[in-house]
Amino acid sequence: MRLTALPAFQDNYIWALQTPDERTIFVDPGQAGPVFEAAAQGMQPAAVLLTHHHDDHIGGVAELRQRWPRLRVFAPVDERIALDCERVAEGDRVQSSGFDFSVMAVPGHTRSHIAYLGHGHLFCGDMLFSLGCGRMFEGTPAQMLASLKRMAALPPETLVCCGHEYTLANAVFARHVDPTNAALQRRQKEVQDMRSRSRPTVPAVLASELQCNPFLRTADAHIRDAVTTRLGQAPADEVEVFAELRRWKDGFRA
Template sequence: MIMLSISPISAFSDNYIWCVARDGEAIIVDPGDATPVLNHLDKNGLTLSAIIITHHHYDHVNGIELLCERFPNIPVYGPENQCESINQRLKHGDKITLLDHTFSVFAVPGHTLDHIAYYIDSATSAPALFCGDTLFAGGCGRLFEGTPEQMLRSLGLIQALPANTAVYCAHEYTLNNLRFALAVEPDNSELRERMANTADLREKNLPTVPSILALELLTNPFMRTDNLAVQQQVAAHAELKYWNQNDIFAELRAWKDDF
């Protein structure tokens, strides 16, 4: 099996559109803007064979129409939502085969109710997860439609994946996310090291993603709400006397929203 090549395409101020390529063909993940995608395809001699969508927000779907004009009759995979350009609707547990690789579909509501993620477990490389705006490097998506309980369950699905899974999120939010994470866990040595490495990458204008799931489990507070130190810090901030994990996640997300 030929190994996949996965490349970021920068869009807007901080979006990453992902290009998954193999042997001259490409899949585009969440094309919010067609222009940088077309430039990337032309520059690299790639033919677009499919589009996959994680959720309906404009910065993930607005480029579909123009891409389909350039490459007519390609499948556009995505969740059940109001985006009419999606012609192949997917739900939790579905599997699709693209570029001779199997993509497994997970429902991960929270950021939006329709949000799905795509997981590749490849024999030729580390597993990969395209998670849109659910899990970020060092953080998670805002709850525009879903509940804290839904997002906590969604992140739990991701936590159960292999630790070496490469996490391809859709935004360059890492530096700000880690600043917040340090407010939650100032004594986390792995987090301090990650912050230094991230700052170095951004000074060089380099992407901080993909991340690795193992690193998220060590440094991302939204993946650590079962950790006693995180719970105690959040409870102190929110003045909670009694709590469960859902309470901690809800207060953590609210804290981040105001940070």
Template sequence: MHVVPLPALADNYIWLLHDDSGNAIVVDPGESEPVEAALHARKLTLRAVLLTHHHPDHIGGAERLKEAFNIPVYAPEDDRIAVATHRVKDGDSLALSQPAARFDVMAVPGHTLTHIVYVGEGVLLCGDTLFSLGCGRMFEGTPTQMHASLQRLAALPGETLVCCGHEYTAANARFAQTVEPHNAALNARAQEVDTLRAAHRPSVPATLASELACNPFLRVNSDEVIDWCRRHGAANDPVARFAALRSAKDAFKA
């Protein structure tokens, strides 16, 4: 399976997955034009759309793609996603025939209450829950929910490719380095990201193993993160540390 990030809108990524026989799926098409252009350029046929949550920058192009290609649209159980033809929930498995692919569905409340991710074929299609070197804002969920969701994702195999919904990595790196300035893996990743972005290349996907080594929101039990949280009055438990990190990131000016 080939995994291609398609830039869209201001800083979104639409994820295009396709096989060698010309069959493709897309995840979170915030607009249809980049998808249609990529399909034409690669001589692919779109077979399905997968959606992670209801925000317009993730579903805005789904209606046109559904109508143009007469394809199913998989989405969480959320009435705000009217374009859905199939609803999926935590614990479901989604088996596609073209391209031949299987994804497990996981509920990850936090960014929104009905956010889901798709895991399979070596990738984690995680929308706005986990970003490289960061995580999503909590628009609807609580720190307890978001921390638990991230911990579920952290338990996936380290070689899993994290395919997130935005190009936020450089800004996330600058915040992460204020939390763990002595983290060698983080500093190397930040340099790598600067090089990629300077060449106008995507910073993602990244492996989950890299995120576990670098992303402070997955590292709330590491010594340097605990020290940072202690200085910010929140060293008592992992959820409190996560909440302190998220609050600080919300106010951070890169």
């Protein structure tokens, strides 16, 4: 299958996963325009997958449905997604036009956030980013950490398909926390090169994220030591490591 990152807004990506016969799943179309352009190039919309209710991820669906009234749309159970959707939750399967995804509940960024896993790809919306993670708008640190650990436990070759181009900024923070990490240094150089050529830095391979992303390494001594120095005392547990790391990132300025 062919994966394409369709740019939207300032830094969003709408993901398009395409079969050889051009049937295409679109993930989180906050704008309809990029999907229309992709369809004009031959991608045939088979279904839409939505990860959470934020408008920059769902705002284009109504317009897509005007053009393709029978287009299947899958979404989490959340009254804030006021669309005619097929609602899915933890453990459900999404099967459409030869595609097959399992649904994971990954609360933290929002209370009803879900991710879709299939064909070697993890469509994780705003929960997990390359070298970072989403803000906690509705979840708790314990929820967010548990969700990230579930994703971290997936096969290391999984391609992490997140909703925004944040990797370059995330790399700066990650290096601040973990300055001696050689794998992270290599990833930052790779990202700088990609962005200098206007290339997407995602999808990211999960194995790389496990080496480089501080939010997936909250049990690592280097991350714990950095948080200890910042707090002035040892964190009580891994949840406190994560919570302080997220607070640190929220206020970080390079």
